[in-house]
Amino acid sequence: MNENDLSLLAGAAARWDLLARALPAATRESLARHLRATRSEPGSEARARAVAAAAGLLRPLLVREEGRLGAPPAASGFTLDDLAVLVLDGHRMVGPVLSAVRERLLAEPALDEAVVAARGGDPRLPALIRLPGPGGLRRLPLFQFEPEAADRVGATPRPRVLAVAVHLDVVDDPWGAADWWLSPNAWLGGVRPAALLGRADEARVDEAARCLNDPEGE
Numbered sequence: 001m002n003e004n005d006l007s008l009l010a011g012a013a014a015r016w017d018l019l020a021r022a023l024p025a026a027t028r029e030s031l032a033r034h035l036r037a038t039r040s041e042p043g044s045e046a047r048a049r050a051v052a053a054a055a056g057l058l059r060p061l062l063v064r065e066e067g068r069l070g071a072p073p074a075a076s077g078f079t080l081d082d083l084a085v086l087v088l089d090g091h092r093m094v095g096p097v098l099s100a101v102r103e104r105l106l107a108e109p110a111l112d113e114a115v116v117a118a119r120g121g122d123p124r125l126p127a128l129i130r131l132p133g134p135g136g137l138r139r140l141p142l143f144q145f146e147p148e149a150a151d152r153v154g155a156t157p158r159p160r161v162l163a164v165a166v167h168l169d170v171v172d173d174p175w176g177a178a179d180w181w182l183s184p185n186a187w188l189g190g191v192r193p194a195a196l197l198g199r200a201d202e203a204r205v206d207e208a209a210r211c212l213n214d215p216e217g218e
Contacts, residue, residue, distance in 0.1 A: 002048075005055035006080055012058050013083035013094060014076040022061060028087070031057055035084040039134065051080065090136045093175055105178050106133055109142035111153070116140055119148075121155025127165035128157060129174045129181070141178055143194040158197055160205055167209040180212070187211050 077096025
């Protein structure tokens with residue numbers, strides 16, 4: 001695979017805010033089609049062709065806009081995958097720091113919206129965290145739901161999750177809310193809040209959540 005093409009696409013991701021304004025709708029649709037194909041099996045000919053096509057599509061625009069956009073940082077930390085996330089998945093969890101958080105949270109067990117609905121639940125409840133995965137498909141982290149049986153999770157939200165949502169910016173920052181639930185918490189002695197759900201001491205989650213709005217415990 002051509003490293004220059006990969007570098008060009010990574011640079012496009014690094015300055016996407018400016019580039020997107022100069023991108024005609026038809027060009028953006030073509031770019032999206034090529035980026036979907038870049039998600040083919042690594043090392044495949046289909047992926048290599050898609051990378052070359054996407055780079056060829058953007059190269060003239062980047063050259064034309066170079067004076068306004070400027071050269072991308074020499075070591076920006078952005079990647080081709082980040083550009084695909086921006087264009088296809090519709091969120092901004094990209095770059096050298098946020099992409100790692102994105103990958104970690106999307107690797108957690110989750111249910112698709114359609115699965116929640118099929119099990120009789122409401123995947124659109126405002127208090128539930130919905131993370132956009134590949135293609136923008138919303139994924140609801142599994143910890144939010146009550147276990148239905150020993151080997152299956154149902155679609156009934158845990159009451160504690162709904163109660164704590166008032167302290168989290170679930171709608172506007174679902175990534176931040178998910179990260180809070182799924183990261184070690186200093187107020188809980190390094191335990192992830194999600195790990196306390198269903199335990200006798202799960203009420204400790206309330207105190208940790210309140211500290212988000214009152215960090216000094218006043």
